[in-house]
Structures are given as structure tokens and as C-alpha cells.
Amino acid sequence: MLYLLMDTGDIQHRIVETAMAEKTKRNTSIGMSLIAEKIFEKFFMIIGLSCLFILMLIMVFLFSEGLPILKDVGINDFLFGTQWYPTSVNPRFGILPLIAASVAVTLLASFFAVPLSLAIAVYLAELASPRVREIVKPAIEVIASIPSVIIGFFGMVVVAPFLQRYFNIDTGLNLFNAALMLAFMAIPTIASISEDAISSVPMSLKEASYALGANRWETIFHITIPAALSGIWTAIILGISRVIGETMVVLMVAGGAAVMPGSIFDPVRPLTSNIAAEMAEAPVGGSHYHALFAIGIILFIITFFFNLIADYLSSKYKFKGN
Amino acid sequence: MLSRHARSEAIEKIMFSLIRVMSYVVLGALVFIVGFIIMKGYSAISWEFISEMPMNEMTRGGILPAILGTFYLMIGSALVSIPIGIITAIYLTEYAKRPALVKVIRLGVSNLAGVPSVVFGLFGLALFVVFLDFGTSIIAGSLTLGVLNLPVIIRATEEALMTVPMTYREASLSLGATRLQTIFRIVLPSALPGILTGVMLSLGRAAGETAPIMFTAASYYAPDLPDSLFSEVMALPYHIYVMATAGTHIQETRHLQYGTAIILILLVLMLNSIGLVLRYRFRKRLKG
Numbered sequence A: 001m002l003y004l005l006m007d008t009g010d011i012q013h014r015i016v017e018t019a020m021a022e023k024t025k026r027n028t029s030i031g032m033s034l035i036a037e038k039i040f041e042k043f044f045m046i047i048g049l050s051c052l053f054i055l056m057l058i059m060v061f062l063f064s065e066g067l068p069i070l071k072d073v074g075i076n077d078f079l080f081g082t083q084w085y086p087t088s089v090n091p092r093f094g095i096l097p098l099i100a101a102s103v104a105v106t107l108l109a110s111f112f113a114v115p116l117s118l119a120i121a122v123y124l125a126e127l128a129s130p131r132v133r134e135i136v137k138p139a140i141e142v143i144a145s146i147p148s149v150i151i152g153f154f155g156m157v158v159v160a161p162f163l164q165r166y167f168n169i170d171t172g173l174n175l176f177n178a179a180l181m182l183a184f185m186a187i188p189t190i191a192s193i194s195e196d197a198i199s200s201v202p203m204s205l206k207e208a209s210y211a212l213g214a215n216r217w218e219t220i221f222h223i224t225i226p227a228a229l230s231g232i233w234t235a236i237i238l239g240i241s242r243v244i245g246e247t248m249v250v251l252m253v254a255g256g257a258a259v260m261p262g263s264i265f266d267p268v269r270p271l272t273s274n275i276a277a278e279m280a281e282a283p284v285g286g287s288h289y290h291a292l293f294a295i296g297i298i299l300f301i302i303t304f305f306f307n308l309i310a311d312y313l314s315s316k317y318k319f320k321g322n
Numbered sequence B: 001m002l003s004r005h006a007r008s009e010a011i012e013k014i015m016f017s018l019i020r021v022m023s024y025v026v027l028g029a030l031v032f033i034v035g036f037i038i039m040k041g042y043s044a045i046s047w048e049f050i051s052e053m054p055m056n057e058m059t060r061g062g063i064l065p066a067i068l069g070t071f072y073l074m075i076g077s078a079l080v081s082i083p084i085g086i087i088t089a090i091y092l093t094e095y096a097k098r099p100a101l102v103k104v105i106r107l108g109v110s111n112l113a114g115v116p117s118v119v120f121g122l123f124g125l126a127l128f129v130v131f132l133d134f135g136t137s138i139i140a141g142s143l144t145l146g147v148l149n150l151p152v153i154i155r156a157t158e159e160a161l162m163t164v165p166m167t168y169r170e171a172s173l174s175l176g177a178t179r180l181q182t183i184f185r186i187v188l189p190s191a192l193p194g195i196l197t198g199v200m201l202s203l204g205r206a207a208g209e210t211a212p213i214m215f216t217a218a219s220y221y222a223p224d225l226p227d228s229l230f231s232e233v234m235a236l237p238y239h240i241y242v243m244a245t246a247g248t249h250i251q252e253t254r255h256l257q258y259g260t261a262i263i264l265i266l267l268v269l270m271l272n273s274i275g276l277v278l279r280y281r282f283r284k285r286l287k288g
Helices: A008-026 A028-048 A050-066 A068-073 A075-080 A096-127 A130-145 A148-167 A175-199 A203-211 A216-227 A229-245 A248-253 A271-281 A287-316 B002-044 B047-051 B064-095 B099-114 B117-131 B138-163 B166-174 B179-208 B236-245 B254-287
Strands: none
Touching (some): A028 A050, A028 B064, A050 B099, A050 B138, A096 A130, A096 A216, A096 B002, A130 A175, A130 B254, A148 B002, A148 B179, A175 A229, A175 A248, A216 A229, A216 B002, A229 A287, A229 B117, A271 B117, B002 B254, B064 B138, B064 B179, B117 B138, B138 B254
């Protein structure tokens, strides 16, 4: 009776322990292999902790290479300075235009990506026939696997000339183009996690809604989506986090001007593309080098928090059992 | 009453059509992007294109060094991420006893997965290139990509290990096998297809990532093929980026850029489809 109350992990643990204890009694050669077991267990644990160790190393190196710039510039001038002239005789390291560019690109990309992703998620979870699902789901995963440099290349050679001609603007390499391409890249993340959330809403909730006379759309809109909302938020936050950190697309497509964006057709220079564009020319150990690492710190902190929030949301509200 | 019913029916129809159209737009975009690049670039593909060195400042000739470079980086990163990733997953599913520790490690893995690729590039530059003095090299790039890919391997392996029924382990242990024997002879072989999925996805990612290798491994142009772990290499994604944005022959080499893009797309899609097919079969086998 007691066993029914224990979870399987516990039982397995017990079996292992008993088996091991039995063997020690039996003979010494097995005692030797028990020592090997212990050694391996320690070894596995050390490797198992390596992810935490690596995260720590990333922080150590980012901070040790990035913080020195704050001694030269000061945190306020760095974060809120509007001039980024890292290589001039009298260099300026104000990253506000880069932050503004990242925020603008991310907001616009989410504006495109969120509705499209939710549509796909609802389509897959509620509307599509099993046969269509089997084609559409892998297709969405294929989008996730296309290298970002390919999306950036497409934005450069196809979308940019098209925008330039169609909207009659100076350059097609701008905020709007970058947001479009980023939206495309964020769709798989948002769509697949939302779809999981929507599919995991218990059937009983929907049946109750149908029984009260609601049709399928009313049930989706008033019952299923609200019930899946925490999962959908997790999806959106992870998608946005991916957009903020994406580098190649904005490097190739956003235009690269380090000025405050005034319209959605202005060329801009988000944080990530700024690092990628300038690191090759920044002498190791110089102010410029430190400033680029400091931008890396900001990116790391932003995405770290977004991930913590996503993790919190997804573990906090989950349908228990069925 | 009837009109209200008719109205909600109409709304349902409109919304469902809208959802369908929006889904098809995204799929259409996928087909268009891949199709467009293949249409534009297939004429550049030839045996010479993939087997020869670049010539005339990369305006003619092939992309052999970029293909080889990407290949080396894939192998190198796999050597880093596969053993560490699999052992971490084994530890998490088979050994770790304290739930708090497991939770912290999982949180670490998901945060590592969320670190932007360009930040991995900075990390690789600071640690491997400068601090350990490997220089811009295959080894620095492989280590950077390997670290980047750890979460991919860990998650796939963990998922695969958790689907192996507990009865397999119990049967093995009750026959007198030790814990290690059980893991290596029973659990890992049963989980192999799932693990291979992770390996394929991570190889695809290593082939396609650009930002992490920009400052750690990739060179604009290398006259010779790499001869040691400490050589710089050309790589497919970086090659596309460089040819499309820098230099004096951007327009003239457009077809070569499309050609390189096709090779990269084919490589990545091939690796990913193998991975997805394996995963699909694995899940089906477990269910059936």
C-alpha cells in the first residue's frame, strides 16, 4: 500500500540501492565495480554541472571585458548618450540609438509575428485535419532551421529592392525590412510553443462550452485561448527574446545607421548588429572593445530575464494531469 | 434569437478563414524564400563549384574551402557538445537525486539556450581567442559552437532518456547488472534515435550559425586549405555574408552568392530532416 503513494523515481532508487547492497555482500570483485560506480557518479555530476559553470564563465568574461568602459564613460553617458562615434579622435560611446533601434525592431517584429503565430497555432491545434497537420508542423520546424544568414540574404536581395521601389524610399535596408525578416524567424518559436499550450487545454473545458451552446470559434476565443494564455505568453516572451538576440538579419538588412529612428523606413543599427559589425576593427583591450562587450552584457541580461520570466510562467501555470 | 445565432455563425466563418489565410501566408513565405533562392542559384551549382578553390578575388571558381571549413567546424563542435551534452542528460535523468539541483541545472540549460549567438561570439573571443591564445582558429570556433549547441543535445537526450520505460531499467538491475551496465547497455541503446535527433539538429545549427564564428574562426579569404586546428577557416554562412555585403564585386558575384546559399540550405535541411524523421519514428515506436 505504501508503494502506491511513492513516485516511480523513489521505487527505482530503492531497487538500485537494494541491488547494490546485495552485491556488496556477495563478493569483492563486485565491490570493485561498486567503487567504479561511485567514481562514475562523481564524474557524471561534475560534467552535469558544466552548463552552470559555462554560464558563469560567460558572465565572468563579459563583465571583466565590458565593465572597464564604465570607468571611462560612466553608466549614464553610456546608456543614455545619443552619440555613437567609437572610432573618432574624440570617441563617443552613447548607445541609446542602438537600444532604441533594438526596441523598435523588436516591437515591430512582434507586431507582425504574434498574430501570424497565433493563427498558425490555432490552425494546427483546432482546425487542421491530421493529414494537413503532418505537413504543416514539420514545415514550421523547417522555418526554424533556416540559417539566419539566408533570411538576411533574402531580405537584402529581394525584399529591400522591392520596398525601395514600392514605397519610393531612399533605401530598402531599414527598420521595416528587418522587422519583417525577424518576424518570420520568430514565428516557429511562438507558434509551436503556443500550439502545445492550446493542445494541452483539457477537452472537458471545451465540451462544457459546447454543451452551453457556444460554437467552435466562441469556444476557442472565450475558453481555449484564455485557458492557454500562460503558455502563449511564454511563447511570445521566448520569441521576443530570440528577436532581440538575432544578429545576422539585422546586420545585413537593418541599414546600419547609428542614429535615433524617426520612422519605420529609417535605417537603424540594433545592439547585436553593432557588435558584429565593429568587433573586427576594435583593437583588443581598447575602449571600443570594452564598449562592445558592455553591449554584450546588456543583451545577456535582457535575454536572461526574459528566459527567467518564460520559465516561471511555464512552470507556474500548467494543467495538472488531464 | 435566430439572427444572433446567424451572426455568431458568420463570425466563426470569417475568423476561421482568416486563420487559414494567415497560416497559408507564412507557409507561402517559406516556399517562396527557399524556392526563389533555388531558382536563382541552381545554374551556379556544378561539380567545379563545390570542388574548386575560389579564383580572381572570389569572382569565379568554387567554394571548396568554405565547404571544408564548415565541415571541420561541425565535427569540432560535435566533439565538444555531444559527450558533455549526453553525460549531462544522463546525470539529470539517471543520477541526480536532489530535485533542487536538477531544477537549477535545467534552468541553467534553458538560460544557456537563450543566450544570443553574438554573445557566444564575444565569449569565444574573450576566452578561447584572447585569453587561451588559440587565435582565430578552427579550435576556437569549434569550442564556441560546441558550447552554443550544448542545450540542443542535452534537451534531446533528456527527452529520449525519459521515454525509456522504467521497467527496462528494473529488469536489467534485477538480473544483477550494475547501474553503469544498465545505462550503457540498456538505456542508451533504447534512447539512441532520440539522441541522434539532437545530434543532427546541433550539426545543422553549427553549419548555419554565423555570428559565433565571425570573431572566433572565420576568415574572409584563405588562399590555402586549413592545415591545423589553429588555422583560420572560410565557412559557408560567413562566406555568404561577406560576398553579399563587402568587397567590390557584390553585383557580379550574385549568382555565386545564391549558389553558396543553396549549398548551405541543402546541408542544413538535410541534417534537420534526418533528425526530424528519426524523432518521428522514435515517438511512433514508443506509442505503438
